Every structure is written in C-alpha cells, then in structure tokens.
Amino acid sequence: MTTDVSAPADSNFPAGDDPLQIFLDHSEGCDAIQRKIIEVQAYPGHAKSLRLFPTSEAARLIRISESHLRALLKNEQFPQGTVIGGNNRRGFTLAEVNQIRRQLFQQTGDVRYRVGRDREAGEKLSVITVANFKGGAAKTTHSVHLAQYLALQGYRVLMIDLDSQASATSLFGFVPDEQFDRLDTLYRLFTLDDSQRINDLRPLIQKTYWDGLDVIPANLGLYSTEFEVPVRQMRQRELRFWRILADALPTIDQDYDIIVCDCPPSLSYLSINAVMAANFLLIPIPPSMLDFSSAGRFFRMVYETLSTLAQAEGGRVKTFDAVRLLVSKYQTADTNQSQLVKWMGSIFADTLLENRMALTTGLDSAGNLKQSYYELEASDVNRRTYERGLEYLNNVNAEIERVIWDIWKRTPAREGTR
Template structure:
C-alpha cells in the first residue's frame, strides 16, 4: 500500500508536468492539408471556402497557416454533406435510420497482445472519420482510461465506472448516461474503469445464488441491456475487455455485434490464444444453453507488434493466414518505436506531434494502423449495407 501510494503520487506529478496547467489532456489542431485528406477534398477547396466564409472559419497560427479543430472538421462534414447530397455518405458516414449500432469487443486474455492500444487507435480513427464513438473500459487495470488521461485512483470515484450501471443493488445502480464522460478527443465518449470493476466478478455468483440474475437482468445480458439505453447517441461502441474470461468478458461477448481478437505473432502467444478460443467457445455454448443468442456480424484477428523482418514471426503469420484465411485482417500492425514513444505521453499515433519521432518512422506507423482500422471501418460499412 505504501509503495502504491508513492507511485500514484509520482504519476500525478508527471501528469501535471505533461499536461499543464489543468493536468488534463487536450486535442491537437489540424492543418489544411490534414483536413483536406480527412474530408477527401482538395486543399484549394478548403482555402476558397475559408475565403468565402463558408462552413467554418479556422484559427490562424502565428505563421499564418489555418488550424482546424476536430469539432470544426465535423461541422465541415455536415456542411459538405448538405452542399453535395450525392456524396453525403462519404462526408458524413454516421449510421442512418435502420443501421444497427456496432458494438465491437476487443479481446484476448494474453497480456501484451496490444488490446488497449488497438482500442484507442480504433476509437480515434473512427472519430476522425466523423463517427460518434463510445468506449467502455471493462479492465480493472484501467489502461484504456489512462490512455484517455484519467488516473483511475484519482479521477474515477466510487460508483463512476461501468460497474455502477451493471451492479445488482437497485438503490445504488445508475443509468449508463450518468457515468459516461466526454473525452478530450472530439467525438469520443468514455466510461472509465478502475479496480471497482472487480466487484461485479465477486457479486455475480452471489446474485445468481439469490435468484437476482434472471431475464434481462441475467449476468451476461446486463451489459447489452445497459448499452441499449444510449443506442441512439452513438454509431460505434468499443469495449476493451479484461484479460481473463470472467463475467465482464462474457457480458462483452454477448453485447458485441462483432469481435476483434488481437494476437502477437509468437508461438507462446498463439498457444495462449488457442486456450482463449477454446475457453471462449465453451463459455459461448453455456450462454446459448442459457437462452442467449450469439450472432456476430464479423470476427477478425489482428496481427499486432509484427516485425516483418523476423523469420519466426513471419512463419507464425503465415500459419495463421493458412488456417483462418480472410478472418485474419490483411494488414498487420507493425512493431514500431512510434507507438511506444506515443504511449510514453499517453497518446495514440493520431495525436503525436510531427517531429516527436522521425517523419518516416511516423508515416510508416500511421500507414500500418490506418490500413488495419480502414479494414475494420469497411467491415462496419458493409454491415450497414454500404459497399
């Protein structure tokens, strides 16, 4: 306990140094070139719109260049979607009436498979495309919350995690909307986590014994029921699952419309994933025997931390592709110092400033992550009936 308090205090000091003066993360601005790339228009079109006073008026930096916030980019999406109705889905790809809310669980109980990093990059990528994203931190270790700038023991009080919405105590349970927080990243909301989430693992067996886990209140249905409360507010829900197959993970698997399994291409990791798949299969059977219906739109494997020059890793990737075919995403996430350096500042590659790492290194890393996230986005759009 003494060492935990020492470390917590030092982490708080580091955060205050990293994000002065409020000790909270903030969102970067975007250049005209970056905005044009995100919107799929020419930079000259943006310049002319700014001159004509159309859309939004960006800020001017000291060097005279235009700087756009993500909120302004989203305003431009709406403006262009109305101005060019034939291209509206390209500018504003949010789900329309009749489109199913996409709930993607990122899972694997092997540590070091980059679950949290994958979730953060996917959330940021989808928000940059104009989607409304909710991320749920189901891991008591709360690494996802840390990446979003929350120090769990300081910033997340009692009954402020997802446990507050899932708990069996009717008097203490809160609506999900009350524990959702706006993040610093425009378009991304978060329900942070901390050690309190372990209470759900402890209480569920007792609730089952007392007959409290029935109907929609059954332990594996509770998360899906809770998400339905805010279904109209989001296009995509991302769940960072805990690294074990407990009641929270079962709830995530049942609530999910799709499943992403991260795998580091090393034999020990693959052997561990095999156990994860076997146990997951058994537990899904238990859910179905209890009346639960599991119908995922897609299940995909992401190769993470891949070194294409490492022969054993290349062989493992080849093995996975030969066994699982198209269920393995075509693009792997390469092992790069850019992601590690960004992680030191609790940032994704989409936040890191140019110059923080070598330009070529950052570009290669972004190309890799963009390719992976682009594949997932395409799968989501296919579910929504868009080709």
C-alpha cells in the first residue's frame, strides 16, 4: 500500500507542490544563507578566523602588565605579533599568546604561566556536560563560550557537539550537513554497523580556528543514533549503551585538559551518555516559572535514569565531582526574576553559581553576526554594552574555572592570582 503524501485541499502549501520537497528546499535554503553569513564574516578566505588581540588584551590574558609585555617584545625570541596601527601598535594571535605563556613558564617556573593541567600533580581530564532537557535555556550559547574562555586561558579544550541541530558546530564556521557525513559525528561511535563503528574519538576531531580548541561536530545524521542504539542493545545484550562515550574518553585523555559536551534538549541516548561521561555537570536555568518547572522535571528524570542505571551496574551509583546550576538569560531589571533567583540561592545554596549570565544586547548582536562574544571587538557594538556583557561572561566562566581547580585540588598559591 502506497502512502499518499500530497497536500490536502485545505493545506497551506502552494497548490501542486510536494510538502516533503518544500521542507527539503527550505532546509537547503537555510544552508545557503548560512554559507553566505560565513562568507561575509570570513571574506576573503571564506573560512572563519579569530581576531587579533591588542597588546593590552594579550597582556591581560597572560596575566602580566602591558609594559611587561612590551619589554618582552624587545627579545626577538618571543612572538612579535602583527603591527595593526600607528605608533607600532600590535595584535597577537591566540597561538602567539599561548607561546608567550609557555616561554615565560619555561624561563621562570611561575605557575601563573602554566598552560593546561598539571598531570604530575594528578590533575585529571575534566569533562563538563552542559545539560537541560528543555530548549531555550542558553545551553549551547554557554557551552561554546565556556569552551572558548578556557581556550583563552591556555587550556587544551575539546568541544563535543551531541545535538543533531548542530548549533555549536555551526558557531565554529562549519556548515554541518554539507561539510560532514554522519560518520564524522559521534554516530560512528554508536552505530549498529560493526564495519563502520569505531571506539576511538580521535578520527572524529576537527581543528578549529581557535588555537587549542577542537570540536567533534554534529549534523542531522547524528539523530540516527536514537534509532540504532536500541537495536544494537537487542543484539548485544552485554552492551552498556550508557557508557559508550565514557569508555571512549581514554583514547584522548592525553590530548586535552578539559572537554565540554553540549547536549540535545531532550532525554536521549546521547544526553544520557554525556551525563554518564561527565565529572562536572552544569545546568543552565533561566529564572522563569516555566523554565524552573522544567528544571524540576529534568532533575527528576536524571534521578530516575541514574537510579535505573545503578541497578544495571550492580548498585554502583554514578557520582560527580561537581554539580552546578547557572542562572542564564537573567534580566537584571526584572523584579520577579530577582525574587526567583533569591529563592534559588536559599534552596540550592552551594550548587548555585554566584555569578549569573545576564541577557545583553551585545550577546544578541554576536549571534546575529554568527560569532561568539569572545570573537567580537569592542567596536562591533557599543563599548559600554560590550564591556558589560564581557564582564558577565568572564565572571561566570572564571567561577566555573575555579570549580575545576577545586576538583584538581589546585590552590591559589599554586595557580597565582587571576
């Protein structure tokens, strides 16, 4: 029996058009617009690139004074940057900033200049999963900005996109469904096909234009995972489907300091794997009653899921080094939101991050330009707006970084002041 997929007489589709074709055409149209945006932002190379950091900003990242950095440049062994204006004003790539850090650490042994985790001190790979089963919580926005902030501090970071909508992948300048096959995504780790499946994450890693920040991309094909994993489980009764990602992480343990996982907005095989692979769970929650109600269901679902999986693992319960809640999309002038945040603080106490990520026009502007906030220059938006948004982002991300230090048992004396 053949299914009739033609439009009914009262359909909103144009007469004679195939509804399925319309969806396909619209999908391709969105891809075409996305390519145009990337081309405009990346002209003339048609590939996104990270801006140069002026001397003052580069010095701030390295944690030295601007005059100290200028003095270092008198030694030609240090990266010299690029002249970007009059009076010999210079700009530095992130790779040059990291090179200066490394050279200073080699010369002085000062822990302030260390790039990445200290393996000899037992600092383990930090896996941060950013999860919320409701869309619109700014989950992807913060995943990307957290990964980029950590890269700016010199850590080697891997961003894993587990959402088939591939928003995080797109923010790094890729056109996911055009540039990648589903075998380029985590699908290849989970696939039912034994001949295609791998257990090593390294073949999936894509370099980005951020020094020290790589990505495992996603695309629409990743969604096939949700259909193939249950069939694979039926065929392989011994398969612990919830630990497929966690079991693959040792293959890249020596390559990265921190992994950031961006989850789909649903309880899925992929999101369960991301939660089970994490040692740090970060949940962004907008301060509205609807989002707060959804967050309650999220925690209930996580509780029930982990309880069920604990039974499957002989009573061994999944543990985390840290679980933190982040107030996202905070409207500072909204008294109702302010009250809700106060209640959250009194109830959740130590698990609620002190800093909140406020809604800013600068963050919206960055999104419209298909850039992250860290890729903007102050001249792209109003300077006061830019600095206020940057302060919110940096404060939140620095607090998350300090949680990572606590996990690593890194003390301020070892790390120096930030």
